[in-house]
Amino acid sequence: MVERYALSPMKELWTTKANLERWLEVELAVMEAYEKLGMIPAGSAEKAKKNAVIDLKLFEEFEKQTDHEVIAFVKMATSKMGDEARFFHYGLTSSDVIDTALSLALVKACDLIIEQLDKLLQVLWKLALEHKETLTIGRTHGVHAEPTSFGLKVLNWYAEMLRNKDRLLYARRQISYGKISGAVGNYANVPPAVEKLALEILGLQPTPVSSQIVNRDHHAFFVFTLALLASGIERIATEIRHLQKTEVLEVQEPFKEGQKGSSAMPHKQNPILCERLCGLARIMRSYVSVALENNNLWHERDISHSSAERYIFPDATQTIYYMLVKTVYLLENLVVYKDRMLKNLNLTNGLIFSQKLMLALIDKGMSRSEAYDLVQNLSLRCWKTGESLKELAKKNISILNEEEIEKIFDPREYLKNVDEIYSRFGGGWQS
Numbered sequence: 200m201v202e203r204y205a206l207s208p209m210k211e212l213w214t215t216k217a218n219l220e221r222w223l224e225v226e227l228a229v230m231e232a233y234e235k236l237g238m239i240p241a242g243s244a245e246k247a248k249k250n251a252v253i254d255l256k257l258f259e260e261f262e263k264q265t266d267h268e269v270i271a272f273v274k275m276a277t278s279k280m281g282d283e284a285r286f287f288h289y290g291l292t293s294s295d296v297i298d299t300a301l302s303l304a305l306v307k308a309c310d311l312i313i314e315q316l317d318k319l320l321q322v323l324w325k326l327a328l329e330h331k332e333t334l335t336i337g338r339t340h341g342v343h344a345e346p347t348s349f350g351l352k353v354l355n356w357y358a359e360m361l362r363n364k365d366r367l368l369y370a371r372r373q374i375s376y377g378k379i380s381g382a383v384g385n386y387a388n389v390p391p392a393v394e395k396l397a398l399e400i401l402g403l404q405p406t407p408v409s410s411q412i413v414n415r416d417h418h419a420f421f422v423f424t425l426a427l428l429a430s431g432i433e434r435i436a437t438e439i440r441h442l443q444k445t446e447v448l449e450v451q452e453p454f455k456e457g458q459k460g461s462s463a464m465p466h467k468q469n470p471i472l473c474e475r476l477c478g479l480a481r482i483m484r485s486y487v488s489v490a491l492e493n494n495n496l497w498h499e500r501d502i503s504h505s506s507a508e509r510y511i512f513p514d515a516t517q518t519i520y521y522m523l524v525k526t527v528y529l530l531e532n533l534v535v536y537k538d539r540m541l542k543n544l545n546l547t548n549g550l551i552f553s554q555k556l557m558l559a560l561i562d563k564g565m566s567r568s569e570a571y572d573l574v575q576n577l578s579l580r581c582w583k584t585g586e587s588l589k590e591l592a593k594k595n596i597s598i599l600n601e602e603e604i605e606k607i608f609d610p611r612e613y614l615k616n617v618d619e620i621y622s623r624f625g626g627g628w629q630s
């Protein structure tokens with residue numbers, strides 16, 4: 200993981216020491232299960248826990264010697280044990296330990312991610328409420344379309360993040376499986392009852408059927424869910440980048456006291472945070488293709504996925520965590536220029552009210568194509584000359600009176616159903 204984007208407490212989850220401690224947690228849970236079932240002498244698990252060694256130097260030494268990390272781990276962990284060492288790793292294959300411990304790590308990572316996502320939801324809801332009535336221009340194809348509210352844009356982000364939360368909760372279930380079923384998953388040397396008890400102790404559930412490993416579709420789904428969340432953040436960041444263009448300047452990402460925008464141009468305030476979030480979302484997508492490829496392993500498993508997973512799980516969880524923390528900061532401190540929004544809304548001299556004008560003509564009895572052509576002709580003149588569409592309508596359309604025309608060109612008319620849209624979210628964000 201690039202240290203620059205590694206934040207606590209997520210980064211501590213992925214240290215070698217934390218990993219070895221999780222392996223030990225799994226081994227001890229298995230011993231406890233054997234003991235509860237009366238299959239090994241009472242007190243063995245407690246003794247093993249007391250005498251177990253976690254020593255990174257020793258682990259490295261044994262790994263160099265054996266070129267097998269789980270054997271190195273077992274040698275290290277049992278190096279100061281007595282007779283209880285006989286029952287340590289008893290009947291297990293390496294992946295019983297590795298995969299079960301990996302699920303423990305991923306579930307914890309998922310909880311940290313959900314915690315940040317909850318914060319983001321809270322900030323989004325607050326911003327959406329604050330700007331429920333803030334008029335802005337809605338753009339399609341990058342071109343002014345019709346008035347809308349800035350809060351509604353934010354509410355749309357909020358709704359996507361609510362869906363991301365739903366998906367994450369489901370993904371959390373998908374990665375909360377362990378397996379203690381032996382070398383090819385058929386419990387030849389460890390009974391299913393041990394798996395059941397051990398996983399209960401660890402707070403995981405057994406896979407109904409496994410090979411040597413927990414199938415990688417579980418993990419791929421989780422990684423995809425994170426990438427989808429990242430693309431939602433990217434969508435927010437992209438919108439802010441567009442709205443921060445000099446010609447637009449409707450919003451601006453926070454620019455700290457003492458911050459510098461450019462080494463060459465002292466005046467610059469660039470949307471660097473949003474640009475970084477867009478870059479990181481690209482990285483997040485790249486993990487998905489690796490996770491998908493890891494699903495296709497030979498027979499009861501090969502180990503081609505292992506090296507790739509040393510990157511994708513720590514990096515994907517740390518990157519999305521970083522993205523969430525920064526997005527919360529970004530939106531908590533977003534600068535919103537309401538006056539500029541209004542100024543931009545009026546840039547096209549009323550053209551954005553063309554649909555309402557056309558519909559009013561239809562309501563007065565005109566055919567749709569006649570009304571369309573009339574309004575289009577006036578609009579094209581408006582584009583060319585810079586005249587106001589409202590004034591042109593008053594001069595050229597006699598079937599609408601002045602009051603009716605004023606109402607058509609009132610941007611507030613476009614907010615009349617905003618309350619109903621908000622009401623679909625009930626009381627909003629309650630953590």
Ligand SMILES: O=C(O)C[C@H](Nc1ncnc2c1ncn2[C@@H]1O[C@H](COP(=O)(O)O)[C@@H](O)[C@H]1O)C(=O)O
Pocket residue numbers: 266267268269291292293294382411502505506507509
């Ligand atoms: O219980 C077993 O160990 C069963 C055995 N399969 C293995 N299961 C788990 N780990 C194994 C296995 N084989 C190797 N290794 C060790 O995994 C490490 C892989 O390193 P890397 O490719 O860098 O991620 C690296 O340390 C490897 O030595 C089998 O033959 O089915």
